Amino acid sequence: MTIRLFRPLLAMVLFAMSLFAGTVAMAGAAHADGCFTWTRTLAQGDSGSDVTQLQIRVAGYPGSGGLLGVDGAYGPATAAAVTRFQQAYGLPANGIADTATFSKIYALxxxxxxxxxxxxxxxxxxxxxxxxxxxxxxxxxxNALRTMWKLQAMRHAxxxxxxxVTSGFRSRACNDAVGGAADSRHLYGDSADLAAGPHSLCKLAQQARDHGFSGILGPGYPGHNDHTHVDHRPSRFWSAPSCGI
Structure with a gap:
């Protein structure tokens, strides 16, 4: 009788232990959503599509006046951007994209x-x-996705x-309808016009310098006294004379 009672009790204990072990094993694991899941720690020297996906998300942390290439190669610039991202969110800042880094990205x-x-x-x-x-x-x-991640970094800062955002991508027909320039960056989907709100247009223009935008047009530049324009054009062009840039 004792043995018969012991066996079910033992089975229940083992089952409970397995559940606890599973909970412990998952506690440090990153929780992915439906977008993209990183399956390895990334560091300098790594390359691949998972590095590209990481670069898109940390491109808003290149350092003051800097730009981060989205090329799938984890070099010093990517490591530095990851470090700044980690610092911005209070994570251990070592430039290595690990579980904690990915977990924060998933949450964002x-x-x-x-x-x-x-x-x-x-x-x-x-x-x-x-x-x-x-x-x-x-x-x-x-291009619009890359712009949004830079804006997310700027928003956090x-x-x-x-x-x-008052304007983003435009087709040529839409651009013509709103009187946009013939070579507007809006036609490429890599730009956004920002309205004043909790922060002034000048504050937005000045902050954009630190978050990977190569094109910044704001107050004092013709046609930009009512918004700040940001984009990631091939070469840098900043002009917001009323804001000191």
Whole structure:
């Protein structure tokens, strides 16, 4: 009788221990969402599509006046950007993209890979599709995603208060309708016009210098006294004379 009672009790104890062990094993694991899951720690010398995905998300941390290439190669610039990202969120800052780093990224992104505080709809409020611009629809949408992650970094640096995007990607027809320049960066999907809100237009323009935007136009530049424009054009062009840049 004792043996018969002991066996069920032992089975229950072993089952409980297995559940506890499973909980312990998962406690340090990153929780991915429906966008992208990193399956390895990344550090200098690594390369691949998972590095590219990381670079997109930390491109807003290149350092003052810097730009981070999205090329799939984990070099010193990527390590430095990861370090700044880690510092910004109070993580151990060693430039190595580890479980803690990925967990924070997962917490910051939605299932469509956009950062939680921005959306594709915000970056395309003039068109029903991403076609009709200066690049393919896929490229325009990818460019907009990179812009959003830079804006997310900028938003965090400004105290996590909202940043209002008034214009993003435009087709040529839409650009013409709003009187945009013939060679507007909006046609490439890599730009955003920002409205004043909790922060002034000058504050937005000045902060953009630290978050990977190569193009910054603001108050004092013709046609930009009512908004700050940011983009990631091939070469740097900053002009907001009223703001000291």
């Amino acid at each position: 992104q939605d299932n469509d890979c956009t950062p939680v505080n921005f959306s594709f709809a915000e970056l395309n409020n003039c068109n029903t599709t991403w076609s009709g611009g200066a690049v393919s629809a896929a490229t325009a949408k990818a 400004l105290g996590d208060v909202p940043i209002t």
